[in-house]
Amino acid sequence: MKVLVAVKRVIDYNVKIRVKADRTGVETANVKMSMNPFDEIGVEEALRLREAGKATEVIAVSLGAQQCQETIRTALAMGADRGILVQTDVELQPLAVAKLLKAVIDKEQPGLVILGKQAIDDDSNQTGQMLAALLGWSQGTFASKLAITDDGLEVTREVDGGLETVKLKTPAVITTDLRLNEPRYASLPNIMKAKKKPIDVIAPDALGVDPAPRLKVLKVEEPAKRQGGKKVASVQELVDKLQNEARVI
Amino acid sequence: MRFTLSEDQEAIRRTAGDFAAAEFLPYAAQWDEQGIFPVDALRKAADLGFAGIYVREEQGGSGLGRLDAALIFEELAAACPSTAAYLSIQNMVAWMVDRFGNDEQRGRFLKRLTSMESFASYCLTEPGSGSDAASLKTKAVRDGDHYVLNGTKAFISGGGASDLYAVMVRTGGEGPKGISCVLVEKGSPGLSFGKRERKLGWNSQPTAMVIFEDCRVPVANRLGEEGEGFKFAMSGLDGGRLNIGACSLGGARACLEAARNHLMHRRQFGQALAEFQALQFRFADMATELEAARLMVHRGAASLDAGAAEASMHCAMAKRFATDAGFRICNEALQLHGGYGYLKDFPVERYLRDLRVHQILEGTNEIMRLIIARRLLRP
Numbered sequence: 001m002k003v004l005v006a007v008k009r010v011i012d013y014n015v016k017i018r019v020k021a022d023r024t025g026v027e028t029a030n031v032k033m034s035m036n037p038f039d040e041i042g043v044e045e046a047l048r049l050r051e052a053g054k055a056t057e058v059i060a061v062s063l064g065a066q067q068c069q070e071t072i073r074t075a076l077a078m079g080a081d082r083g084i085l086v087q088t089d090v091e092l093q094p095l096a097v098a099k100l101l102k103a104v105i106d107k108e109q110p111g112l113v114i115l116g117k118q119a120i121d122d123d124s125n126q127t128g129q130m131l132a133a134l135l136g137w138s139q140g141t142f143a144s145k146l147a148i149t150d151d152g153l154e155v156t157r158e159v160d161g162g163l164e165t166v167k168l169k170t171p172a173v174i175t176t177d178l179r180l181n182e183p184r185y186a187s188l189p190n191i192m193k194a195k196k197k198p199i200d201v202i203a204p205d206a207l208g209v210d211p212a213p214r215l216k217v218l219k220v221e222e223p224a225k226r227q228g229g230k231k232v233a234s235v236q237e238l239v240d241k242l243q244n245e246a247r248v249i
Numbered sequence: 250m251r252f253t254l255s256e257d258q259e260a261i262r263r264t265a266g267d268f269a270a271a272e273f274l275p276y277a278a279q280w281d282e283q284g285i286f287p288v289d290a291l292r293k294a295a296d297l298g299f300a301g302i303y304v305r306e307e308q309g310g311s312g313l314g315r316l317d318a319a320l321i322f323e324e325l326a327a328a329c330p331s332t333a334a335y336l337s338i339q340n341m342v343a344w345m346v347d348r349f350g351n352d353e354q355r356g357r358f359l360k361r362l363t364s365m366e367s368f369a370s371y372c373l374t375e376p377g378s379g380s381d382a383a384s385l386k387t388k389a390v391r392d393g394d395h396y397v398l399n400g401t402k403a404f405i406s407g408g409g410a411s412d413l414y415a416v417m418v419r420t421g422g423e424g425p426k427g428i429s430c431v432l433v434e435k436g437s438p439g440l441s442f443g444k445r446e447r448k449l450g451w452n453s454q455p456t457a458m459v460i461f462e463d464c465r466v467p468v469a470n471r472l473g474e475e476g477e478g479f480k481f482a483m484s485g486l487d488g489g490r491l492n493i494g495a496c497s498l499g500g501a502r503a504c505l506e507a508a509r510n511h512l513m514h515r516r517q518f519g520q521a522l523a524e525f526q527a528l529q530f531r532f533a534d535m536a537t538e539l540e541a542a543r544l545m546v547h548r549g550a551a552s553l554d555a556g557a558a559e560a561s562m563h564c565a566m567a568k569r570f571a572t573d574a575g576f577r578i579c580n581e582a583l584q585l586h587g588g589y590g591y592l593k594d595f596p597v598e599r600y601l602r603d604l605r606v607h608q609i610l611e612g613t614n615e616i617m618r619l620i621i622a623r624r625l626l627r628p
Contacts, residue, residue: 070256077260185268188298188311191260 001111001170003046003055005080006101007062008036009071010121023219026121035071037183038116040078041176044183045146046114047079054148057081059108063100065089069199076194077186083199084108088211090204096211098130103207105135110171112153117142117175128175138168142177254320261317265324268297273328280329280453281599284445286410287332287453291339292365294325300339301363303488304347308355309363315488315550319495323543326499330603331453333499337492338406341485342369342415345430349472349481358413358432367412371489372402372459373482379403380616382417383425383479387461389418394468396420396431398439398461404610408457409442411435416459417482420475430478432470439464450602486611487553487561490568493611494546497575500600501539504582507597508532511586528585535578542571562624569617572607579604 011017011026012034018027035043049055060075062068063086072083086100105113118125132139140146140155144163147154153168158177186194204211232238242249254262272290280287294300302318304310311317318340325333343362346354361367378384387400398418405414414433421427433440443458472481512523512532522528549567552560579601583590590597608614 073256073260077264185297186260186264187296188261188264188302188313188317189306191257191264192312194260195257 001055002057002059002108003049003112003114004059004061004105004108004110005039005042005046005075006097006113006115006127007039007043007060007071007075008116008119008121009033009062009064009068010036010119013037013120019220019222023221024217025220033067033070035074036116036119036121038118038120038176038178040116040183041178041180042114042116042174043075043078043080044181045174045176046112047184048181049112049146049148050079055112059084059110061086061101061104063088063092063097072199073194074186076197076199077191078184079186079190080197082197085199085201086204086207087201088204090211091213092211093213093215094124094126095130095214096209097127098134099209100204100207100211101127101131102134103209104202105131112170112172112174113137114174114176117177128173132173135171135173138170138172139174140166140168140172141175143174144177144179146174146180258317258320261313262320262324264297265299265321266327268294268299269325269328269333273325273332277329277332277453278593278596278599280332281450281603282452282593284452284455286335286455288368290332291336291368294336295339295363295365298363299325299336300365301343301347301359302340304340304343304359304363308347308359310343310347310359314554315491316547316554318488319491319498319546319550322492322495323499323502323546326496327503328499329453330496330500330600330607331451334451334493334496334603334607335406335454337489337496338371339365339369340492341489342371342413344488345415345472345481345485346432348484349430349477353469354432354472362413368407368410369413369415370405370407370411370459371482371485372405372414372416374402374404376401376403376458380613382482383428384423385417385419385428387416387418389420389429389431389466391420391468392465395465396468396471398431398433398464398466400461401443402459402461404446404456405459406451406454406456408455408459409445410455414440414459415472415485416461417478420478425479426476428479428482429475430472430481431466432472433461433464433466434470437464437466449605450599451606483561487564490564490611490617491546491549491553493607494542494549494568494571494575497572497604497607498539498543498546500604501535501542501575501578504579504597504600505532505535505539507595508535508582508585511589515587522585531581531585535581538574539578542567542574545570559624562621565612565617565620568611569614569621572604573614576601576604576608 012032046058058080060072060080061084062072115128142158143155144158145156157164298311301310306312346358389396389398412435420429439462441460446456515522545567549563552563583597589595
């Protein structure tokens with residue numbers, strides 16, 4: 001079984017985000033970029049499946065500008081077998097990504113597709129679900145455990161009330177939650193091997209998909225500055241403020 | 250001349266940085282304070298190939314160069330100079346076995362060393378021979394297919410904790426040509442250790458004397474021929490010096506970042522410290538010195554990788570400059586922190602204590618000057 005993992009290039013989680021002066025987005029020039037952490041978890045899970053003999057090949061797919069090759073290299077250095085870059089400078093929104101991924105999947109025919117539950121830049125949390133719908137496949141989102149059974153998959157999902165375990169038929173789309181695994185570091189020998197692994201570069205045209213954005217961003221703003229705290233004299237005053245000022249109880 | 254890292258080097262640097270930030274940094278203060286030798290963290294580093302960085306790939310190493318190593322050690326030392334420096338010693342011994350050992354010895358030792366199943370120590374210095382290393386007195390007398398060792402090695406990093414000791418011993422007459430290098434396993438009869446030394450820094454690795462009393466070591470554990478040991482020891486040190494220089498870069502960089510953070514946030518006389526020009530100038534000098542030191546370390550690494558005739562001199566220059574600059578930068582960062590810099594709740598004082606010894610070991614900075622002058626003033 002082939003496993004396809006989607007990996008997105010995002011601003012590193014350690015970077016302090018700056019909003020552009022014209023409020024059209026966030027500053028990405030000269031900013032450290034990394035693989036979306038949830039996608040790293042996806043790569044790790046796919047590698048574990050391969051190491052357990054449940055998967056034969058792990059393919060890392062990224063979509064976006066040419067620099068996304070670095071993100072694919074990271075996946076290859078972790079151990080993925082090959083990469084595919086759908087290269088475009090157009091801003092990609094979840095629906096476009098899902099359509100492009102579907103086109104890649106139609107060609108590659110993987111038995112399992114793993115995505116991060118969301119990317120830490122736009123926090124959309126849509127691509128996996130949209131992709132499953134477009135493919136007409138089963139989906140197991142927010143997975144904290146994944147087990148391959150004789151007749152499909154068992155996925156433990158992190159839901160509001162606790163954990164929910166569902167049975168899925170394959171092929172299926174999985175999106176990862178934080179507790180699914182702890183991703184490995186790429187070892188030095190694997191970093192060196194990664195550059196010999198192939199990355200196919202495809203244009204959206206070749207996949208017959210129009211990736212143009214359907215949603216328009218009106219403005220991007222920084223969150224409001226945190227207000228300073230207040231001291232209260234008595235429990236009575238605290239309760240009063242929580243009820244009438246903060247209106248949280 | 251190119252001043253940019255290759256894509257691979259960038260990936261290596263990033264991996265080392267991510268690893269150090271997650272596996273060293275959160276624990277470094279505790280390791281320092283409680284004198285913990287972080288065996289598990291070191292083995293995790295070995296899993297990534299950090300214990301055999303320039304050991305050949307077919308021997309279980311990572312097959313990389315000295316510049317790659319310098320990048321790795323800077324990143325690791327930005328989290329914990331002491332632990333990074335221990336790893337440098339492991340790399341030095343592993344490289345010596347790969348470079349100067351025979352096939353049988355490589356088969357017997359290298360896998361253990363690159364995986365850090367076995368920890369290694371490098372034993373050159375003695376109580377009576379430090380800078381004058383070639384005057385060492387530890388004697389190895391041949392007895393059939395064994396050597397019988399008598400003598401004491403001092404300031405041995407990993408002493409007592411390590412499993413394998415690369416020991417420079419005297420098998421022949423006086424001077425460097427009478428010295429050989431033998432590998433001594435922990436548990437050998439006649440091998441014992443002094444008390445654990447109490448130190449200013451480098452507290453995440455034990456230091457002790459290593460004592461040989463009629464200690465029997467198989468002749469099969471000798472690297473190369475009799476009389477070649479001093480040459481091996483010195484070529485091991487070329488790389489060791491670069492690594493120590495790189496460890497100073499890492500520690501200094503961490504202090505520079507801490508100082509930057511403090512200058513930006515600390516306010517006195519109604520403004521941030523960063524707005525005082527006197528402090529701006531000092532900060533700019535620190536950053537400039539760090540950059541100069543980094544260039545010299547990278548130059549030394551490139552020189553050693555290329556096998557250049559001046560490699561030893563370049564390594565000595567880089568070690569002298571980077572370790573002096575590194576300590577000065579930490580000291581300045583501490584000063585810029587004011588009273589807070591002196592507190593253990595802030596990281597600067599740990600880096601300062603750790604980096605102080607880099608000016609002393611792997612050849613003191615006075616000996617570095619001697620190496621440079623000897624090379625340049627040859628008649």
